[in-house]
Amino acid sequence: MTTTKVSICNEALSMIGAKAIQSFDDNTDNARRCASIYDSTRRALLRMHPWSFAKKRAQLAPVNTHSAFGYANAFPLPKDFIRVYDSGQQNYEMEGRHILANAELINLVYVADEDNEEIWDSLFCECMALYLVNKLAKPITGSQAEADSAWQKLQNMLKQARAINGQERPAQDFAADYTPGLIGVRY
Numbered sequence: 001m002t003t004t005k006v007s008i009c010n011e012a013l014s015m016i017g018a019k020a021i022q023s024f025d026d027n028t029d030n031a032r033r034c035a036s037i038y039d040s041t042r043r044a045l046l047r048m049h050p051w052s053f054a055k056k057r058a059q060l061a062p063v064n065t066h067s068a069f070g071y072a073n074a075f076p077l078p079k080d081f082i083r084v085y086d087s088g089q090q091n092y093e094m095e096g097r098h099i100l101a102n103a104e105l106i107n108l109v110y111v112a113d114e115d116n117e118e119i120w121d122s123l124f125c126e127c128m129a130l131y132l133v134n135k136l137a138k139p140i141t142g143s144q145a146e147a148d149s150a151w152q153k154l155q156n157m158l159k160q161a162r163a164i165n166g167q168e169r170p171a172q173d174f175a176a177d178y179t180p181g182l183i184g185v186r187y
Contacts, residue, residue, distance in 0.1 A: 003117040003125055009034040011125075012132035015150070018140050033136055039115075041131050045124070046082045046111055049161055052168065053121045054114040055085060060099065060106040071100035075108075083111040123161045130154040 010020040013030055021028060024035035046054055062073035070093075077097050084094070086109040092101040099106060114120070120128075133150035137143055 003120060005034075005038055005117060008117065008125060008128050009038065009132060011129040012136060013140075015129065015133045016137050016141050016143075016146055018136070030136075030140065033139060034132070037132070037135050041135060042115065042128065043082060043113055045127055045131050046113065049158055050083065050085045050111050050165070051114075051121060051124055051161075052165060053119055053124065054082070054111045056080070056110055056112040058108050058110070060108050062104070063098075072102045073104070074098040074100050075106050078108075078110065078112070080112040080114075081110050082113050085109040085111055121161075123157060123164065127154055127157050127161065130157060 006021060006023060013020055013034075018030055019028070021031040021034060024031055024038070056078070058078050060075035060077075062075055074095075075098060077099065081097075084099075087099060087101070088107040088109075089099075089101045089103055092099050092103075092106075094100075099108070117125070130150045130153050134147050134154060137147035137150060
């Protein structure tokens, strides 16, 4: 079965015993509710974890205007930017839709606003349905307890996603790259 916006919403609706929808354009309260919260829920969930399926890479060049002080350059973020994964810089700051840094180029790895459900990780689909339940349960069923239960399940699912994500990357040896700054200070 193909994963779509409607199938994910219907999974959430079935978890709370609500009537399924055929499309976001249905003339029903459930369709209108799902349509109004779907995109913002997806973007919020993408910010909660660096999902591998949504990672992208981009080289950022500075714009002509830069910050008034503190950093030499300002780098505009990609339009689909959700969250920084790695900027390649030790000292940088996010400000508005820019990264401020004292660099000439930034090799950015970031989480993008991936809206193609067909490439989503299965855990992300589960988390999305739970997040939708959290937002839909109270208005549809009147039950805050059901919404709170979905939130707890979502938090547990995110822990699992982090653990699995950590297993899918090679081990990092932090000690090999560490150079203590205070070693020579004492003598």
